[in-house]
Amino acid sequence: FLDLRSLYNCSQVSRKFNQIAKDPLLYVEVNLKAYWHLADSSLMKSLNYRCKLIRKLDLSSCGYFNAITAEDFNTFLLLNGKSLTNLRLNSTQFMNSIILQTIGFKCENLIELAVRNYSNVTVSHDFMSISLLRKLEVLDLTRSGIESYALLSLIQKNENLTHLYLAFNNQLNVDQVCIQLATYCQNLRVLDIWKCNNLTTNGLRAISSCERLEIFDLGWNLREEGHITDTFKLLIQNCQNLRRIVLAAVRG
Numbered sequence: 001f002l003d004l005r006s007l008y009n010c011s012q013v014s015r016k017f018n019q020i021a022k023d024p025l026l027y028v029e030v031n032l033k034a035y036w037h038l039a040d041s042s043l044m045k046s047l048n049y050r051c052k053l054i055r056k057l058d059l060s061s062c063g064y065f066n067a068i069t070a071e072d073f074n075t076f077l078l079l080n081g082k083s084l085t086n087l088r089l090n091s092t093q094f095m096n097s098i099i100l101q102t103i104g105f106k107c108e109n110l111i112e113l114a115v116r117n118y119s120n121v122t123v124s125h126d127f128m129s130i131s132l133l134r135k136l137e138v139l140d141l142t143r144s145g146i147e148s149y150a151l152l153s154l155i156q157k158n159e160n161l162t163h164l165y166l167a168f169n170n171q172l173n174v175d176q177v178c179i180q181l182a183t184y185c186q187n188l189r190v191l192d193i194w195k196c197n198n199l200t201t202n203g204l205r206a207i208s209s210c211e212r213l214e215i216f217d218l219g220w221n222l223r224e225e226g227h228i229t230d231t232f233k234l235l236i237q238n239c240q241n242l243r244r245i246v247l248a249a250v251r252g
Helices: 004-010 015-021 041-047 070-083 097-106 126-132 148-157 174-184 201-207 229-238
Strands: 029-031 056-058 086-088 112-114 138-140 163-165 190-192 215-217 244-246
Parallel strands (some): 215 244
16 A cells, blocks of 8 residues: 555656556545645646545645645545545635635535634635535534534534534534534534633533533533533433543633
8 A cells, every 4th residue: 555655656657657556546535634745736736637536635734835726626626526525624725715615516425524723714604605515424613713604504404413623613602503403413422612612501401412422522611600510410411421521611
């Protein structure tokens, strides 16, 4: 099993090796995170026609200093987005609303989407386009700037959601999010709302109905609540699969 760099080196040996090294079956999973300092536009263009069968793609931390442009990646998605099931774009520098729109329209088979540290929010409805997705199981929106109405729409349309990461999104109405999760996502296993700040006992009571919950990070929430003991008892009683709960800076 050769890594990506070795495959590209093999393609320079001979015509036969070049043909073999471009077989789409060799590019079902592509992880460029380890090559973030090398990934550039020419690499993305060369992958456009090697990744016809791609399922998993990780471009986390790629695109610094415009090495990969939004146009480069958008072209890749238009050509290959339909086959993707797992897409990680954490801390990428080329992400924008157009790419989010393309993900919503082209990547209909996604079960995992990670856009942690999305820093290029230009308009409040940037994330509305990905609410077109219907098969998500893992969604990482840590420090993404997503608005409540876009997230609520996503939750409603993705009832198979099991992992949701929302840390550092203090613009969210977390109580509404918890109520929506309790209504539509009974298979939820992991919920991270670290430093979202505005969870109250109403939201905590709602999330207590997600009985399959295993990991719950609510650090730096419930800071203004007075009496939370009874609500926590309800959470523990209902969610008997809980094996980790983070309560940093929780008062009451």
